[in-house]
Amino acid sequence: MWRQETDSKLSDIKTSVEDLLRQNTEILSSQSETEKSIEFLSLRYDDLLQQIGSQQMRTQALLERVAKVEAATEDIDRRSRSSTLEFRNIRLPNKTPCVEDLLTAVTCIFKAISVDVNKSDIYDIYxxxxxxxxxxxxxxxxxxxxxxxxxxxxxxxxxRNINNKLYSTIVGGSQHPVYIGEHLTPQSRRLFYLAREYAKAENYKYCWTSGGRVMLRKADNTKLVMVTSEGQLSGPQSKN
Structure with a gap:
């Protein structure tokens, strides 16, 4: 009787041990599969990082090419306007002026400021x-x-005429000040506006355009600053 009980207990223990061994084998197998999955994901992650890095480099190269094209286009546009003027705030008697009216207006202005300009000197007007x-x-x-x-x-x-500057009365219009300036590209026009605002805020004495480019000077004896981007107007490089 005692032997039977002992054999039964030993059998139960053996069965339990076998179950534990089987479970351990399954756990080890599962752990091995998990490690393989982690290794695969790690390799995949490295591959994705490499792809992202490569894509970022291509994107950066593309942005640089676009910037060069935009700069070249801006330069061509600026050069095409190099001999062009704008007469702003002109008040004309005729509210729907024709080309002859425009020619008459600018001719009057040229005479008023004592510059000899013939019609043959004008390529186009609008x-x-x-x-x-x-x-x-x-x-x-x-x-x-x-x-x-x-x-x-x-x-x-x-x-010379601080108290009697150039007004539209010269062309037969009402008394409003006339402004003459360069015919800027849209990009330079915005840059000039921002530069003027910056000059006011930072107490710059001079802000003007030359050859379609925007210039700043803090005072008479300070360094000339050529403004080529909006970033210059918020950084230290323009504070000379």
Missing amino acids: KLPSRSDGVTIVCRLNSVLLKVKILQAFKDYNR
């Missing part, structure tokens, strides 16, 4: 769309040198 009474006349000349001469004469005229 007005820009406007929602106000002030008209902007775009005048393309045949010479960059003549454009520079006109701009200087306009500055000299207003400097």
Whole structure:
């Protein structure tokens, strides 16, 4: 009887041990599969990181090419406007002016600021769309040198006549100030606006354009700063 009980207990123990061994084998097998899965995922992760890095490099290269194309396009556009002027805030008697009216207006202005300009010096002339009474006349000349001469004469005229600057009365319109400036590209126009705002905020004495490029100078004896991007107007590089 005792032997039977002992044999039965030993059999139960053996069965339990076998069950434990089987479970342990299954656990080890499962652990092996898990390790294989982790290794696969790790390799896959490294592969994805490599692909992302490669894609970022291609994207960066593409952005650099786009920036170069935009810079080249901007340069071409700026050069095409190198001999072109804008006459802004012109008040004309005729609300729907024709080309002859525009020619007459700019001719009157040229005479007022004492610059000799013939009709043959003007390559093209037209007005820009406007929602106000002030008209902007775009005048393309045949010479960059003549454009520079006109701009200087306009500055000299207003400097000599501080209390009686150039007004639209010269062309038969109402008494509103006339402005003459370069015909800037859209990008340069925005940059010029931001530069003027920056100059006011940071107490810069000079802000102007030359050859379609935006310039800043803090004071008479300070370094000239050429503004080529909006980032310059918020960083330390423009504080000279």
